[in-house]
Amino acid sequence: MDIIQQESIHTLKALTQSAAKVAVVGHTHPDGDALGATTGLALALLSRGKKDVCCVFSDTPADNLQFILSPEVTYLFQDRNAEKAEACIREADLVFLLDCNAFDRTEGLKDALEASSARKILIDHHLNPDRSRFDAAFSTPEISSASELLYWVLKALEWDVTLPVGTALLTGMTTDTNNFANSVYPSTFRMASELIAAGVDRDALLQKIYSSYRENRVRLMGYMQYEGLRLLPGGGAYMILTRDIQRRFDLREGESEGLVNVPLTIGAVRLSLLLKEDEGHFRVSIRSRKGTSAQALAQRYFHGGGHENASGGKLFIGPDIASPQEAATFVENALKDFLK
Numbered sequence: 001m002d003i004i005q006q007e008s009i010h011t012l013k014a015l016t017q018s019a020a021k022v023a024v025v026g027h028t029h030p031d032g033d034a035l036g037a038t039t040g041l042a043l044a045l046l047s048r049g050k051k052d053v054c055c056v057f058s059d060t061p062a063d064n065l066q067f068i069l070s071p072e073v074t075y076l077f078q079d080r081n082a083e084k085a086e087a088c089i090r091e092a093d094l095v096f097l098l099d100c101n102a103f104d105r106t107e108g109l110k111d112a113l114e115a116s117s118a119r120k121i122l123i124d125h126h127l128n129p130d131r132s133r134f135d136a137a138f139s140t141p142e143i144s145s146a147s148e149l150l151y152w153v154l155k156a157l158e159w160d161v162t163l164p165v166g167t168a169l170l171t172g173m174t175t176d177t178n179n180f181a182n183s184v185y186p187s188t189f190r191m192a193s194e195l196i197a198a199g200v201d202r203d204a205l206l207q208k209i210y211s212s213y214r215e216n217r218v219r220l221m222g223y224m225q226y227e228g229l230r231l232l233p234g235g236g237a238y239m240i241l242t243r244d245i246q247r248r249f250d251l252r253e254g255e256s257e258g259l260v261n262v263p264l265t266i267g268a269v270r271l272s273l274l275l276k277e278d279e280g281h282f283r284v285s286i287r288s289r290k291g292t293s294a295q296a297l298a299q300r301y302f303h304g305g306g307h308e309n310a311s312g313g314k315l316f317i318g319p320d321i322a323s324p325q326e327a328a329t330f331v332e333n334a335l336k337d338f339l340k
């Protein structure tokens with residue numbers, strides 16, 4: 001894999017060897033890839049004899065992703081214990097940033113990362129990585145996930161990919177590709193094939209990822225598709241998950257995962273948005289068909305970015321729209337302008 005340069009592998013090896021305290025950091029609102037990659041790397045470092053390793057996130061993972069967390073690994077969540085989470089980054093002499101392209105994607109941890117004098121390594125697959133901040137950067141959008149990229153980095157390091165490491169990485173890749181539906185490359189199948197041959201239980205994984213939801217989630221998916229879906233001429237689609245709807249269905253973090261993909265199963269739709277109302281803003285998820293750029297829309301209208309066909313951003317109440325009720329009009333105008 002040309003993305004993995006021998007020079008960066010040497011740097012990673014040397015920095016890991018000399019590091020006493022390692023912080024492994026993932027992006028805000030961690031998804032399966034961020035959790036799988038950080039867990040996989042922490043486990044790999046522990047099995048290499050590193051004693052002081054912690055994974056740090058700005059917020060606690062959704063209930064349905066908690067199964068990815070390993071009992072062997074120390075996790076620190078800033079929303080639970082800000083002092084400990086920030087101290088871990090402050091005291092680390094080596095920091096890994098996984099599944100995000102820049103410090104600000106960790107939200108509340110950004111200041112701690114900027115203040116840190118630790119050596120830093122990036123392992124990511126988003127567009128436009130902030131390479132200047134890192135001693136070594138492994139980054140390409142031509143790969144399924146950070147978990148897959150980490151797998152090939154571990155292979156290049158000639159470190160053992162143990163069963164727990166492999167399980168974490170296969171989980172991250174599976175969730176980021178939506179179970180092999182998008183961003184799949186020949187290397188992705190190779191990774192999966194090698195891990196399954198090594199004994200990773202994919203059936204058990206799929207059960208945990210896709211068949212362990214609460215009833216309310218299935219009902220919400222039905223409700224949003226029946227009542228909430230708006231289709232626009234030109235191939236745009238959007239849904240707004242207001243606070244009211246979230247309350248009505250007792251929605252928890254992570255339970256609307258996958259909903260944004262549903263409108264793209266309609267032949268005429270090429271761009272789908274899901275807005276989820278939060279404190280002072282809407283979280284915006286964007287998915288697009290090949291040939292239409294979710295990334296460009298996210299960047300132009302929603303202060304965001306990510307991948308060409310899967311991006312995210314925010315719509316702020318105050319700066320962008322005067323009240324939550326104006327979200328629909330904002331989205332319709334943005335889509336009208338973008339899809340013309």
Ligand SMILES: [Mn+2]
Pocket residue numbers: 033034099125145146176
């Ligand atoms: Mn990812």
